[in-house]
Amino acid sequence: MAAIRIDQDLCIGCGLCVRVCANDGVKVESRRASITENCIACGLCIDACPKGALSREASHASADLSAWSGMMVVAQTDKSATPLPVAYELVGAARDLAHERGCSLRVLVVSGSQPGCQCTGGYAPLIDAGADEVLVVKDPAFAIPDGAAIGQAVAQVIEQLKPEAVLFGATDLGREVAPRVARELSCGLTADCTQLALDQEGLLLQTRPAFGGNLLATIASPATRPQMATVRPGVFSRPEPQKGRCGTIYHLTAAPSSVPGIQVLSEEPASSGASIADAEVLVVVGRGIRDKKALPTMERLAALLGGQVACTRPVVEAGWMGHESQVGQTGVSVAPRVLVSMGVSGAIQHLAGISGAKTVIAVNEDPDAPIFSVAQAGAVADCRQVADEWVKFLEEAAAHSA
């Protein structure tokens, strides 16, 4: 891993590096810059230096990575052993990467089942979506979604097949399994990626919001394999199935887990209401609604549009709405047909959660609000006034048609 180096002959002590650093990672004393213990090697200072005095120390010689090739997606299944939608979204993204790289795509399914069951019908759609091989590890031991047991099984398969990159869905289970695999294999893992790409050498470039969502950080693992990333449901779109694609389904076995298992004592659906992740129409409210009293109007608007109300992190932190309604990097990723954004500024963290929305409409008083950069249409106005008028308009329209 590369640290930041400062060429003292070139440094003029201007302090621009200090100004751009979000981490107190560089300081200037006696008109000379130096790196502090807070440096996370993000490289912002390299770009900011007018004299080119900062650079990245070359990575040290790495182990032989040529044995690792091909893409892998770890596909999570539901209780009936059917792959989750996020598995298909990952297969679609990995398919494109594998195509660009000229390599194969394997999909690994670890799921619980009755012993001896070898049914394969449920996994053929993964091949239609782009998998060249589907590897199925079925064992009653995986019937309880326990990250420890599943993580060890995934790590075993990865060690044997040596894929160069592995993608996981950032579900609750995926967010436990992926770090466990990373620790077992001592490899890099980037959480909640919103973009995946390859550089000229075929290195996986993993982009995610950073610094409270004000920046996008692109992360790579140049010296270790596999390169691993998690992606939240709804970030990528589900690929169109290609009926009749050729692929093979293999059944594998994994050694039993060496970690004591957890027991599920009771289980019930967390909320009776419909999930905002599945909503066709969403009215998302931000701090711009200014007062909890504006919520009933927004709820009325959402109901008239046939949708639901969701919100941003500050609205949750103000206690106006619950965490289950929060859209964004630390909340729910949504993919509605229409997203009406009311008084939302649009921090990257929030935008990361709405990238699946087809049409975004934004109303905000600040013409420079980043939300307008992703909206197809919008208005610089007080969202509360617009909502009042919109409700009035829709109620009148409904009255006329009745």
Place this chain on the structure above:
Amino acid sequence: MSCEPVRPSKEDSVSFDKQTTWEGAPFSVTVLMKAVPASTEVAMDPVTHTIVRDGGAAVLNPYDTAALELALELKAQLEGEGVPVVVSVLSMGISATADLLRDAVARGANRALLLSDRAFAGSDTLATSYALELGLRELGDQDLVLCGKMAVDGDTAQIGPEVAAGRRWPCVTGALSVEPAPLPQMTRAALAEAGLVASQVFEGEKRRVGVPLPCVVTVDKDAAALRMPSVTGVLEAQKSQVEVRGAAQLGADLAQCGLEGSPTQVVRCCVPETSGACRLLAGSPAQIAEQLSAIVDQSEGA
């Protein structure tokens, strides 16, 4: 997964005369804590596209403070049943983090250990979990490790599961509560086997899980609000020493520490570009509402 499910019932918890025959070292709980910026809102200079820092102070990650409160509540409960408990706080960070750990002692923690060394700087989650595992070893045998589900400045939620994998322990993520499984006789062996009962929201389900000890439990921010320091706690904290260890004292393999031990590296940071493709509507709020309504109607056919 071959062992029988632990199913505590109400009868179990009331019908026995509790006996505690605790032998050996106290029940040891360690809370992993991270210092984070007081505000995660970093303002951007719209002209230079650089970050404008407010120079805000560091605080303990709010998810970790919830974990500390659960640890202190568990301590009170177990001590009520005659089990001696030691709650330690462990952090990796700059030397100033010691003040935050001292605050944790004021609120009820018994011991504080800070891992601080230039060699740890620039750690990603893998190198951080390696260092924290060394810290846990330094603290002695552990029965339970608690930490926040994630840190507000990193949002990765990886440390808990990585530490659990490193120790080959089970892990429960995003817990809203933890309590010891009800036991007729409180012995170390019985408690380790019966373990804890934790509640969490997992894949859209509210569930209660039994987890054997030792284990890692990551805690949701909403689980508990950290208590205020007590007068005796503050006096205790003034007397107490935050133990500080460097990489060499921990016997760390430097190839697994800091930047050197971090597989991931940031290759680029950028301010996202704006597309500028937004069609801005003009007019009174009523006129805007009418136009927006038409756009929603159009999207229905798309």
